[in-house]
Amino acid sequence: MTQIDPTGDPETNRILEPPFVPAVAPSDAPPVLSVRGLSVEFPTDDGVVRAVDDLSFDVFPNETLGIVGESGSGKSVTSLAILGLLPKQARVRGEVRFRGDNILGAKENTLRELRGDRIAMIFQDALAALNPVFTVGNQIAESIAVHHDLPKRELEARVVELLDMVGISQPAQRAKQYPHEFSGGMRQRAMIAMSIANDPDVLIADEPTTALDVTIQAQVLDVLERIQTRTRSAIMLITHDLGVVAGVAARVIVMYAGRQAELGTVDEIFYEPKHPYTRGLLASLPRVDRRVVNERLHRIEGQPPSLIFVPSGCAFHPRCPYADLQGLCVSERPPSVELSVGHCSDCHFAATLDERPVRP
Numbered sequence: 001m002t003q004i005d006p007t008g009d010p011e012t013n014r015i016l017e018p019p020f021v022p023a024v025a026p027s028d029a030p031p032v033l034s035v036r037g038l039s040v041e042f043p044t045d046d047g048v049v050r051a052v053d054d055l056s057f058d059v060f061p062n063e064t065l066g067i068v069g070e071s072g073s074g075k076s077v078t079s080l081a082i083l084g085l086l087p088k089q090a091r092v093r094g095e096v097r098f099r100g101d102n103i104l105g106a107k108e109n110t111l112r113e114l115r116g117d118r119i120a121m122i123f124q125d126a127l128a129a130l131n132p133v134f135t136v137g138n139q140i141a142e143s144i145a146v147h148h149d150l151p152k153r154e155l156e157a158r159v160v161e162l163l164d165m166v167g168i169s170q171p172a173q174r175a176k177q178y179p180h181e182f183s184g185g186m187r188q189r190a191m192i193a194m195s196i197a198n199d200p201d202v203l204i205a206d207e208p209t210t211a212l213d214v215t216i217q218a219q220v221l222d223v224l225e226r227i228q229t230r231t232r233s234a235i236m237l238i239t240h241d242l243g244v245v246a247g248v249a250a251r252v253i254v255m256y257a258g259r260q261a262e263l264g265t266v267d268e269i270f271y272e273p274k275h276p277y278t279r280g281l282l283a284s285l286p287r288v289d290r291r292v293v294n295e296r297l298h299r300i301e302g303q304p305p306s307l308i309f310v311p312s313g314c315a316f317h318p319r320c321p322y323a324d325l326q327g328l329c330v331s332e333r334p335p336s337v338e339l340s341v342g343h344c345s346d347c348h349f350a351a352t353l354d355e356r357p358v359r360p
């Protein structure tokens with residue numbers, strides 16, 4: 001591991017060799033899920049889409065890890081790769097260790113046993129995920145029955161308990177209703193009930209609140225938090241909305257063009273961002289504490305790149321106000337620099353960002 005000293009403190013700045021992992025875990029327990037050097041490519045008629053490019057991270061029991069990034073940054077492909085749900089043509093490299101065992105490329109039988117039981121997923125579109133011809137209760141019961149052989153009465157009691165747990169009133173009656181009889185927020189909560197039915201170790205929530213209005217969004221996030229208190233599940237919360245992770249996650253990975261841009265605690269990401277992309281995202285968040293009420297929101301110039309033609313060096317360089325366009329930023333992919341324990345930025349100038357001139 002290389003030591004650098006751009007701020008005069010060699011102890012706190014290290015260039016991490018790939019596949020990087022920060023030195024110290026946020027928990028005493030070993031990670032429940034470890035992703036190492038995950039890369040996913042899709043060969044297409046127009047060229048190879050590099051959807052995820054050398055991504056490594058850990059998720060610990062009882063923690064919520066937020067994964068944020070603009071549309072197309074590889075968030076969903078990452079979760080599908082973990083669950084082994086990518087289409088056949090996808091080329092996948094790296095490791096996904098669940099409780100120590102590499103499950104990337106595992107047999108379909110093994111994955112089927114894990115999915116919905118030990119690793120569960122909440123999808124964005126609850127209406128599409130629920131079957132309109134079966135009652136909600138039936139579908140939740142089925143998600144338990146495929147993994148566990150329970151007597152009918154116990155199964156029914158568990159369904160009612162789960163609906164109650166996600167805040168659905170009159171759960172016994174509601175269990176007998178069909179998805180179209182539920183409101184949008186209730187359907188999303190029914191989906192959550194289904195995903196936690198078997199007390200999974202890892203819960204992957206891909207944009208669980210995007211389709212919902214703010215009040216229902218808050219209820220759903222509250223349900224996730226309460227569930228975690230009971231089950232100690234690790235939650236991977238995938239969203240393009242930094243505001244959502246702020247309230248719920250402990251640590252955050254910011255992704256750009258299929259790569260990690262920054263990893264840190266919520267406080268580090270929000271109050272001491274060390275990657276220009278994170279700074280751009282934060283500056284474009286509406287905030288009530290802005291001094292000038294009519295101040296225009298900043299937006300990151302340009303568009304995210306096509307993942308077929310990823311810019312050389314640092315993928316963010318065409319949009320980065322701090323970029324050295326004659327040097328490193330264009331010629332070399334930045335390493336992951338650990339600035340303090342567990343806080344990493346994949347930027348050549350992570351440690352000296354505040355002293356760099358900013359292009360207007």
Ligand SMILES: Nc1ncnc2c1ncn2[C@@H]1O[C@H](COP(=O)(O)OP(=O)(O)OP(=O)(O)O)[C@@H](O)[C@H]1O
Nearest residue numbers: 042049051070071072073074075076077078240307
């Ligand atoms: N089956 C596929 N074939 C080809 N390209 C794909 C396929 N699935 C995803 N991609 C591409 O991979 C990239 C990452 O997609 P992904 O769905 O992970 O983005 P995302 O970060 O989840 O975005 P969003 O916030 O819009 O959900 C995108 O460029 C997408 O077009």
Ligand code: SF4
Nearest residue numbers: 314317320329347348
């Ligand atoms: S490596 Fe260069 S282009 Fe990339 S984020 Fe850092 S300063 Fe910007």
Ligand SMILES: [Mg+2]
Nearest residue numbers: 075076077206
């Ligand atoms: Mg997505």
